[in-house]
Amino acid sequence: MASSISKELSIRSWISQKLLLGKSFSAYVKDLQSPFNVIAAVILAVGLPITWIRFTKGIGAVSNLSNNNPWGLWIGVDVLSGVALAAGGFAVGTAVHLLGARKYHPVVRPAVLTGFLGYFFVVVGLCYDLGRPWRLPYPMIVSYGVTSVMFLVGWHVALYLTVQFVEFSPAVFEWLGWKKIREWAAKLTVIATVFGAILSTLHQSALGALFLLTPGKLHPLWYSPFLPVFFFISAIAAGITMVIFEGMLSHRIFGDQVSAADHHSFDDLTLGLGKAASAVLFTYFCLKWVGVAHDYRWAYLGTPMGRWFLLEVFAFILAPALLLFWATRIRRAELVRLGAVWAVTGVIFNRVNVSMVAMNWNNPDRYSPHWMEYVVTITVITVGLLTFRFIVNRMPVLYKHRDFDYEH
């Protein structure tokens, strides 16, 4: 009898320590009443019923997707942009673990967590878009469409989710206090990073390669045999700038978790990341022009779609590249952050253009998203943010756990 009481007590204290941030249940619930949580609750209150309609009445009941426009906001933003923005885990992981950029070690964990959750919620968003999402594992176990670029995307996203979980797992094991398994998982870091870099190279570019099959539908200024390269390079830019952006938010919201020394060096890391991002963006800018020149598309630049293309290339690639370059030269971290947000927006702008604006540009049946499609996208992002916060508040992501050694 006594032992069962003590067992119950220990479970209670485990729940309180690990899940409720050391508070009692009532105190925890009381502390949840913050403005952010109220907004999140409102979003979920609208988003969950729409989710219900989607999965009981069909895709058509909540979206403007059609036979002429089978892909819309969910593919353009949730999937294409989501995957690009989640490239930070691979970009920073490669730089630190493989290329020896040791000083960026503090940003690896938040970047890998952002990457892992990014991909996870890409899959969640994809489930709204797929007609039969419960068949998601079919390309892995039932029928292999090896001639399809989508087959590669499917496999790689699944494998990469696993790899990112392995990369992040030391933090989970530190939180649970499982030292042995944690040591074992940490040893896998280098090999997981190599595997992650291969998978990322291939599926980031594969997302661009999907559109190689649409030469007659995608506007000639966006259609290019270099689409895979464009997607890959811009994903690296998006990933790095997203790490800057995510770091800025984390330091504001979870500032108490970060030591004073880390706060100080944080600006230094931001400047370094900004420099890398500006170099990648300049490369991407030049490549876009190689694309125009390679297929001799100059004449299209004078058309309305051409002006839209120039807007993308100058205002959303070159401008943030210049700002990031200048800000790192004069060592102003807050300007780097502004440039980072701008660059992230630019990559989303590109994915939206490729999948929606420049797609079917010559078809009179144009698509614009239904309001419920926006709600679904916002709901998925909100749940992603809540999950991120849940983990950061509990696991050693922004700080080093005092019981563990970080030489790996």
Added chain:
Amino acid sequence: MKIKRREFGKLLGAACLGATGSAKANEYFAGWPDSYGMLTDTTLCIGSNCRKCEEACKKVNNLPPHKTPLSDDSVFEKSRRTDSENFTVVNRFENAADPERPIYVKKQCMHCNEPACASACLVKAFTKTPEGLVIYNKDVCIGCRYCMVACPFNIPSYDYFDAFQPQVRKCTMCYDRIKEGKIPACAEICPKEAITFGKRKDLVDLARDKIRDHPDNYIHHIFGEHEAGGTGWIYLAGIDYGKIGFPDDLGQTPYPEYTRGFLSAVPLVLIIWPVMLIGFQKLSQRKENTSKQIRSSKEEG
């Protein structure tokens, strides 16, 4: 001599790449030998007050019947496309040469020799059968709709209002009927014999004969003979195909070619990347160790 030299080159290429199969696969695929096809002669289709092909198609595919009577020509006021309740539609186009006689064009799956939909599908839900038909397997489809994005003719459609068993829907060229030895329903019903079923190669010959015998009726172009690598369903027309709803910017490249280059780069990345990345890792580790050594020797000194 020429052929011999080409054969030699191929052999050499195959020896270097270690794959005779892939060298062969790069050749132009003209469709399965003896595959079936259809020929639509748009100069014969009367359209108005007919659309019997649409009706017959709906019947054999168990699709809901038309909402308005077939005699109702108001459907022609808008250009229609195939959807989950209509695997074939007839559209009306202006005829500049003879405004009194508009042109009617039947639209349905083109049954490409090398289908974009099949190359796009990640679960192999589409098959180009040896009979020349492009058919769909609903039992593996996950509903990503990449086939619809890929199809240059905008043919496959989706059950957007079915939450539980949505399918991609399109013409099968009456696969079941052909298996039973019958001909496709639309070809059977057409009162003007505007639709002919047969071996594709015979249909190409027939179309050529028609052009030769009646050069004033037809333009000198069989749509689908070479478009996108050739289609099973081919067309004859009296005016430019671009003016009667066909994509006129298709080119002759079979759609799978567009992604072939990317897909063949995949194994290269899989093999080169790990070696290169681990190499970088070792190099950076060595650099780190050397600088540590220098530092410690300095401290000692």
